[in-house]
Amino acid sequence: MYQKRRLFLQAPVGTMVSVYRFAGVRPAPGEAQSIAAVPYDVVTADEARAIIAQNPKSFLTVSRSDAELPGLSPHDDQVYERARENFSALLSNGRLVKDRQPAMYVYRIRQDNDTFVGIFCALDTEDYRANRIRRHELTRYDKEEDRTRHIEAVQAHDGPVVLLYRDPGTLFSFIESLVATRKNPDAEAHTPQGGIHQIYAVTDPEALDEIERRFRDIPSLYIADGHHRAKAAVNLADRLRAAGKPADGEVGRFMGVLFSYERVKIHGYSRLLTDLGSYTTETFLAGLGKLYKVAPYGTVDGSGFNIPPHITHPEKFHVMHLYLDGKWYECARPIDPNAGPLDILDVAVLQKLVLEGMLGITDPRGDARLQYLGGARPVADLEKLVDAGTYRLALAMQPVRVATVLSIADASGVMPPKSTWFEPKLLSGLVIHSFA
Template sequence: MVSIYPFRALHPSKEESAYVPSVPYDVVDRDEAAACISENRKSFLRVIRSDAELPDLDPYDDAIYARARAVFDQMRAEGLFVQDAGESYSVYRVEYEGRVFTGLVACIGVSEYQTKVVKRHELTRYDKEEDRTRHIDAVGAHTGQVFLLYKDMQGIHDHLASLATGEMVAEMKTKSGAVHRIYPITDPDAIRKITGLFAEVPALYIADGHHRAKSAVNVYERRSERGDANLEASRFMGVLFAHDSVLIHGYSRLVRDLNGMAQDEFLSALGEIFTIRELNDVNTKASSITPDVPGKGQHLFHLYIGGRFYELTRTIDPAADAISRLDVSLLQERVFSPLLGITDPRGDERLAFMGGALPITDLIAGVDRGDYAFAILMQPTDVDEICDIADNDGIMPPKSTWFEPKLLSGLVVHSID
């Protein structure tokens, strides 16, 4: 069963919360982070992407992590962050395009990850894992949260929503129009009730933040070896959402070349694998294409190549296991590896990814410019499939899921020093 813990949260002062929070560290590159910082010197990117302010240094130089700590300390000294007087939970509420998402900010024990009460469905990359490990250790804080799902059998979601009615301590509206708000839960009885509700939940599932979770475990283990671990270092910060309350988008693929094939030859090869239909009148302002063939029992993709859209379908093998039944698995095993020579989707520079609710025009632009030979729009993976795979210790292919809402960094911080 799940154990969660309140903590003394750090958050921007209310008047500064419109400026301090930022996108997570891993959705912008160094140059994009630098551009954001030049527009807003209060941006939390100065902490989580401190390499953007030291462009002449290797991004893994010790000075990068020292800079992150120095800027974080400066922000606290200048009053950009305040720390709650006592331990609390927080409701993290996001309003976006008519939808409301409600999550709980809490700490989870490192031991829950180690014993697989917190379940993961992706592998971590060592370089990214090591980067966040050094960052957390140097800054002395979990500067980004792990996005976690729970199966709601206790009415937890509705209970949390009912608590998001008091005074908020932080609020930010992003350029996309999403409004993020933090409501603290400080009443001891309310805290005990929430802790008890989650004690009946059998597991948590990582939706986003696999590297942040593993890095938090690494920091605790390294500090334990050094003899300077404390209670807070044995816990990491997460935001917990009911698994059926979030959105999942497909994670599109863009490929730079056809591995020496002509376009007609490539389409012919695909025709040996899929049933192919050309599509007309595609709404390119949308983020996905509604399939002509309704979903269950079919692998389904939408291909953009040579200025045209095609729908690719194939019957799912009823004998296939849970991972082999995924569209991303079939695409890798039948197309990317044998036809295109892309055997390592995690590291092959010929393959790029575009996730989320971005318009199809963004994919089209990359192909039409000649940056890519084609793009494939993926259908979203079902959240119950993801949980089932995690329950069975399965590992999904990289870039299989894109979850909404996308959480901000710097709205809530968990100090471990």
């Protein structure tokens, strides 16, 4: 089976990734809780507007400045100008302060009885171009262009890109040791869900030298979250270079937070469909039954993020769970032992056989009949959306193994859209990489 194959491509000597220290822009003492915000792409403009109304200091005033300009296109020039103005205001009023010396920043997150530890650093856009920073998703031009214009307007990379690395031995434990004895973080923010996000600046030159040295043993990094933010940074550097302007130094880098791939989590990414096409409930289940073994599941724990399979040896099957007309069904199909890198994925089989084969959804990125719900949402949310009539049915997917994602990226494979929901999700506004 594909999961057992090792597709890791060893990079030639001299082509390892580079990590850099930088002078971060950070909340002034006492400001982190009010400034820290959810990522710009997990809230709608209306949701962002409501958050800003409750907390005008929120970094969403910068990252989702369109929320302050209802009635305008989110791509209007005024939206990017508002982002620039709001970012400048946070700096001028002292709520954000730029560090005096370059550093790296340990980011520790505690949530749901888990602890995640990563490190903020700057990364070279050249490593992205050379595929030493690898990706597993296609980016959409409109989203690329939006973030490219945004970072050009604010002259900063203000949304962290989450990247994974294969730990050659003791890299993670070394990073963790840098904060093990520090009692108080430099900044801390709490989320409504109970998460605790902490930032620790690492300024000791010897520690920074050691981090950089250890990462020189890492041949590749893997984007887990933030494909569009990374590509936007590359786009801006390319445009500056094409215009004959300087594109090296900080503007030729972007901000990432690096985590050991063994110490993050993936949830499944659910699908929601507005209709059954020409099918009735009975004919749809009958057609699905020719492709999968379909069996009633029974009661589902709606508070969970995933639905445990009933089938014996689920690792040998493509498994998904269907919610239709108030009932849950388990759908299982044996995995082809000769399947290729992408055909091993449950979402790829679903797309080919059901969404395209049965329902004619050939564009999973743009078809309005198909929507997605992030994995860190309880199963009960799927039931509510279907029961309310907003959608006709829901499909809850099993999580992909992190090692599988890395192997697909190593093989230059592209996963179907919305295949992975990585945890942890980082807050914006706690560390910013300015190149002004």
